[in-house]
Amino acid sequence: MEFQAVIMAAGRGSHMMDLTASMPKPLLPIGNRPMIWYPVNMLQNAGFERAMIVTFESVGRDMIQAIYAAGGIKIDLEIVTIPNDEDWGAADSLRHIRDKIKTDVLVVSCDLVTNVELHLLADVHRAYDATATILLQSLKDQSAEGVPVPGTKSKRKSDQRDIIGLDDKGQRLLLLTAEADIDEALSIRTSLLRQHPYIQIKTNLKDAHMYILKKWVVDFLAENEAAKEHSTVKGELIPYLVKKQFSRPSGKGDKNEDQMDSIDPIQNNKQKDIDSYYSVNELTKTATEMSSWSEYGDSMSSASDNHIRCHTHIMQEGFCMRANTTAAYCEVNRQIVQQKLLYDDEPLTHPSASIKPKTTIGQDSMVGEGTTIGEKDSVKRSIIGKHCSIGDKVKIANSVVMDHVTIKDGCTIQGSILCGNTHINEGVELKDCIVGSSQNVPEKSKFSNEVIGDSNRMMEI
Structure with a gap:
């Protein structure tokens, strides 16, 4: 040796x-x-x-x-x-x-x-x-x-x-x-x-x-x-x-x-x-x-x-x-998919993931095991973790979504990191944000350049 x-x-x-x-x-x-x-x-x-x-x-x-x-x-x-x-x-x-x-x-x-x-x-x-x-x-x-x-x-x-x-x-x-x-x-x-x-x-x-x-x-x-x-x-x-x-x-x-x-x-x-x-x-x-x-x-x-x-x-x-x-x-x-650091025969969308019709998953994105993605969604240059639930008409770009995250209908997630067990309610818009673990983001709220984890603002679930 x-x-x-x-x-x-x-x-x-x-x-x-x-x-x-x-x-x-x-x-x-x-x-x-x-x-x-x-x-x-x-x-x-x-x-x-x-x-x-x-x-x-x-x-x-x-x-x-x-x-x-x-x-x-x-x-x-x-x-x-x-x-x-x-x-x-x-x-x-x-x-x-x-x-x-x-x-x-x-x-x-x-x-x-x-x-x-x-x-x-x-x-x-x-x-x-x-x-x-x-x-x-x-x-x-x-x-x-x-x-x-x-x-x-x-x-x-x-x-x-x-x-x-x-x-x-x-x-x-x-x-x-x-x-x-x-x-x-x-x-x-x-x-x-x-x-x-x-x-x-x-x-x-x-x-x-x-x-x-x-x-x-x-x-x-x-x-x-x-x-x-x-x-x-x-x-x-x-x-x-x-x-x-x-x-x-x-x-x-x-x-x-x-x-x-x-x-x-x-x-x-x-x-x-x-x-x-x-x-x-x-x-x-x-x-x-x-x-x-x-x-x-x-x-x-x-x-x-x-x-x-x-x-x-x-x-x-x-x-x-x-x-x-x-x-x-x-x-x-963002770069991991195109850098050949994964197995060559590894599917970018896990076979157990469920993708509804009229949804676009970019070739620069990954979807993890057991995740469900709704209808008319768009996922670009993003990593979606395991056992997530993504609603309809959701747009996700340049983001990291960790395991067991729920995103309800009509949300826009851009340039953000959603930590595990987070719950994003309907119509939420996030731009360049970090959402801490186990947070509940209220519906139709808008955040930009924020760290969402303050117990005074967010109710833990």
Whole structure:
């Protein structure tokens, strides 16, 4: 087993709380399957026979049932739970499962929906004996920017861009920071510029939250007290590793100007430096000793003394998107039908669904099991969940309707999300709204850009 696969599913969905208030984020439906199904299916398609899922104690059993009930999953899944009251990042979760990690580890976020060819990421990791290999997605074709977002306008927040620096070949990761972390100007260390005088600065790439990490990086996270301050992989661990690539390993001469300017708290606390955790298997060691290859060339061969190397695979083709915000969640649902992430022979309208005459269901829409749709309805670019009841002369466009929703005659639903067990009475008009779970929307009411879940306004059924 070369890599172990770990899916991180212990996030609370802080950027989509209107949806996750009534349903755990990993179980939110995308294309009538739970969100967590997609990374599991991706791993299975790549040849993995088992995977580990880290999630909350309260979710574990429901998650396993939901994944297998969604169909097509045959790999073995191990659920590792964390206490419900903990607020851990992915780095915290890696520490929690450290004893279960025996090889290099592939870390995937539960909200990543992609058809990436995983062997391409693994090939980069092998070719450069990388400490960390990161999947980057191109934003040129797939982005939630500019997409209408259901809910209150005042709650909407634009996605912060990643500022990414690459070498001239576009494979070595030289810089990773969030746009929000830059005060006035982007500072670049002189040691980096010495080794890479030409740096490509990219703002049209985004970290997809898929990483391959060396096992010894997990050991470092678990054992080094200062490293335990790293809570997240994307926000703290990866930027730390990226910076450490160009610092002289501990014990190799005097501090240079960059080390003096940027004191490393982990080196400073008199514990083992990250370089002390470096290990290599015998096969890789032999191949390295016999090879004359140098990544930097003869003039900079001394740089190879540092064992830390961060590389990337940029996904230019195919679909790659995280459903980590309300806007992104909506857009993934809108695109899921056309992105070939479902089974080729899977009907878009479930055989058990009942569709009355003179109703139009677009080829960009799905209708779930046991759902009934009335006469003279129109469904376009929308996902209709299981066991829903849709009345006559209803128009639904660019929307997500979850399970067990009732929509009475003459309603218009546009750009909205209707959570499970919601009841929409006759003649209701919703535009760019989120209707919370088990809400009863009064007949002939009109809402635009609202989150409908306030008990003062809506009567729960």
